[in-house]
Amino acid sequence: MSLRLRAPIVLPCDAACSVLRDAVVDIDTDGRIVHCGPFADAPAFDAPVRELTGILLPGLVNTHAHSPMTVLRGMGDNLPLIRWLTEAIWPAEGKMTRQDVHDGMVLGSVEMLRAGVTTSAEMYFHGEEVAQAALDTGARVVLAPAILDGLGMDWRKMLADISAWIDADGVRFGPGERVELGYGPHSAYTLPPEALTEVGAAARERGALIQIHVAESTQEDEVQRANHGSVPALLASSGLLGGRVLAAHSVHLSDEDIALFAANRVGVAHCPGSNMKLASGIARLRDLRAADVAVGVGTDGPASNDDLDLWEDVRLAAMLSRVSTMDSTAMGAADALLLATRCGAEALHRNDIGALEPGRWADVVHVGLDDPAFAAGLDVPDTHLLANLIWAAGSRTVRDVWVAGEQVVADGETTRVDRREAQATAGKVTKRLLG
Amino acid sequence: MSLRLRAPIVLPCDAACSVLRDAVVDIDTDGRIVHCGPFADAPAFDAPVRELTGILLPGLVNTHAHSPMTVLRGMGDNLPLIRWLTEAIWPAEGKMTRQDVHDGMVLGSVEMLRAGVTTSAEMYFHGEEVAQAALDTGARVVLAPAILDGLGMDWRKMLADISAWIDADGVRFGPGERVELGYGPHSAYTLPPEALTEVGAAARERGALIQIHVAESTQEDEVQRANHGSVPALLASSGLLGGRVLAAHSVHLSDEDIALFAANRVGVAHCPGSNMKLASGIARLRDLRAADVAVGVGTDGPASNDDLDLWEDVRLAAMLSRVSTMDSTAMGAADALLLATRCGAEALHRNDIGALEPGRWADVVHVGLDDPAFAAGLDVPDTHLLANLIWAAGSRTVRDVWVAGEQVVADGETTRVDRREAQATAGKVTKRLLG
Missing domain, CATH: 3.20.20.140 (Metal-dependent hydrolases)
Known part of the structure; x- marks a missing residue:
């Protein structure tokens, strides 16, 4: 299923590290990106729209x-x-x-x-x-x-x-x-x-x-x-x-x-x-x-x-x-x-991941804003926003994750496997190896 | 009100960095620690008991x-x-x-x-x-x-x-x-x-x-x-x-x-x-x-x-x-x-904080175990447990916090002030200072 992600900030991670405001990432049925850019200029895309409130960046x-x-x-x-x-x-x-x-x-x-x-x-x-x-x-x-x-x-x-x-x-x-x-x-x-x-x-x-x-x-x-x-x-x-x-x-x-x-x-x-x-x-x-x-x-x-x-x-x-x-x-x-x-x-000699660009896999991360790191919100200069993301926010602010267009983390938890079960299973292995 | 905290692991942070198993921290009405040690040897203490499932350590x-x-x-x-x-x-x-x-x-x-x-x-x-x-x-x-x-x-x-x-x-x-x-x-x-x-x-x-x-x-x-x-x-x-x-x-x-x-x-x-x-x-x-x-x-x-x-x-x-x-x-x-x-x-030239010892203020942290860092649980050697706490767990695992015996964080959120309100208020200041 194709999908459009729309968010107030999109960081495509192009070579210039652009900061796009009110932008979309369009994903085709194969899970590849077909377009990434400001919403206002985006070509029509026949897909459900997922409206997000935070920052999108590549996985x-x-x-x-x-x-x-x-x-x-x-x-x-x-x-x-x-x-x-x-x-x-x-x-x-x-x-x-x-x-x-x-x-x-x-x-x-x-x-x-x-x-x-x-x-x-x-x-x-x-x-x-x-x-x-x-x-x-x-x-x-x-x-x-x-x-x-x-x-x-x-x-x-x-x-x-x-x-x-x-x-x-x-x-x-x-x-x-x-x-x-x-x-x-x-x-x-x-x-x-x-x-x-x-x-x-x-x-x-x-x-x-x-x-x-x-x-x-x-x-x-x-x-x-x-x-x-x-x-x-x-x-x-x-x-x-x-x-x-x-x-x-x-x-x-x-x-x-x-x-x-x-x-x-x-x-x-x-x-x-x-x-x-x-x-x-x-x-x-x-x-x-x-x-x-x-x-x-x-x-x-x-x-x-x-x-x-x-x-x-x-x-x-x-x-x-x-x-x-x-x-x-x-x-x-x-x-x-x-x-x-x-x-x-x-x-890794790969040009199909690591950026939100047409032709690359739609490996996408949604960072949420409910954190002191983003107290001032998104309406701040680009350098300020990037500083808050890298220096003050980090992993704890990741809310949703897609790999090849498939959502594998929703609201902080993995969708395909149960996190607690994964912990318990691995924990049993550790205890056996320690014993 | 006096209070007993009981947990499967207590780290008093004495000079030897002892790891106590099934232990208590007893807190008097003034908010000072009166006893910290294994439950089995603890003197009677007339206070409500808060049973915790994780690790207690000083703030x-x-x-x-x-x-x-x-x-x-x-x-x-x-x-x-x-x-x-x-x-x-x-x-x-x-x-x-x-x-x-x-x-x-x-x-x-x-x-x-x-x-x-x-x-x-x-x-x-x-x-x-x-x-x-x-x-x-x-x-x-x-x-x-x-x-x-x-x-x-x-x-x-x-x-x-x-x-x-x-x-x-x-x-x-x-x-x-x-x-x-x-x-x-x-x-x-x-x-x-x-x-x-x-x-x-x-x-x-x-x-x-x-x-x-x-x-x-x-x-x-x-x-x-x-x-x-x-x-x-x-x-x-x-x-x-x-x-x-x-x-x-x-x-x-x-x-x-x-x-x-x-x-x-x-x-x-x-x-x-x-x-x-x-x-x-x-x-x-x-x-x-x-x-x-x-x-x-x-x-x-x-x-x-x-x-x-x-x-x-x-x-x-x-x-x-x-x-x-x-x-x-x-x-x-x-x-x-x-x-x-x-x-x-x-x-800081203080001997009344920084450890869970009688006479010191009851500034206490409860670290929860619902995290991959603690997949193997607490039934592991002491060095293993401390390594998991310091190298792999950290701030995201803190669930409850007391200062001078008063609970100021409960299940990850501050009790006295609303975190989101604090963020919004500080955010407004930042935006004015940027303007």
């Missing part, structure tokens, strides 16, 4: 997550990284069934949808269950089943399985193309160089996205530089770059690394919350953007940065950029909003 | 704010600091009436109470209206009417007015001693040294708290060091230290400055959100705590760090401490919780 794009880890949230807190992994996380993950991954992902999707995050880039094991959970909740997922080596895992088999899945179902599938399927080679330090070579070739052949952790920690960076030059240099020399690549974290980059990313159109998932909490370091957001690298924001997994609230990470990205450059104008509210939407899509 | 303490600035929130966003002040904030403040200050403070108090922040340390002009707003909403305020010089302001008169007010009403007054009155010399760079001397003497004479901005920005630090040695050294030599002093921000401190603060028992209000957003720098939280300086967390004013959500600033304090020291164990959830409560009270 946020979380460019790096391991959302099934909702069931591990809180485990081993405050242990040093290596003990956290070996004493808390890996033992628990070793006990996780396919169903556990599904149940964890359902709760993660519920959390993200309620926060207005319509797309998440996910790297995890049991990819089929991650995809199914997204199909169950209505969330959009850019999925990279993990490819690892050792500990009983065989990277060649994992790679072949993904290729076979893509060859069977396509890179994008599901209603509204909910699922995008790609490759998740975990990192350069957990895989041999020939794995990177073969993953690069397989992904390019299929036009599929590669998601990989890059230069997240000081240790990784130091080991890698001693052995192979930098991580980006190794990715380039092994032939992984050149297609659609998303480099998560990318904290420890030299100028040459940034230039290499720019030349190869590598997208970056900046994860400020995780990088701060795990003491990984401060990524060079401003330098990456100045070099024209597409950067989005990611929450990372909820076991390490616990709330999957992308609004908080977007604020962190802007604030951390400001304090690390000692420049209070390094990133403003408009740029922060684009980082969470349009730029996030770009980092 | 949070915001150690530095200018909350009436809710009416300026969003103005001049993304201007460099000096243009933001001269083009946006000062012209708008010049138009603010006493009533505007009251209305802005009411909205600020409403926001803070709903987030479980029961006490805020406030520096602003028109102190009477700030106090009245707190008395209207039921919030607790540690008030420092601002003392400034120049631009038509006379520090001698402002100082004399505060002394006269304290001599009339006392340092603490109002039901449940809601208001504490002290001195707010704005900063060493906006006042002559003799003002610092006289404020120090007047405050010590009355046992009153001094709140002052210290070494917030690089510029301030550089100018001050060139002229007088460091800001803390100037405060010491002018005689301002020695009594109850709270130094807000304190970003740019040398080892000697920290030692000076420790020797003079100066409390520090660490404002990580404001310091990041305004690119002021990164305060030395770990070094201050290692030197035994009492440090709390502050939001700063809502015109600069826009949402008055202390939970977010507490997370920031921990995360910024971790990344700036490159140590992921620099601050964990338990320490972060104490920073927001017990340590905040200590920074």
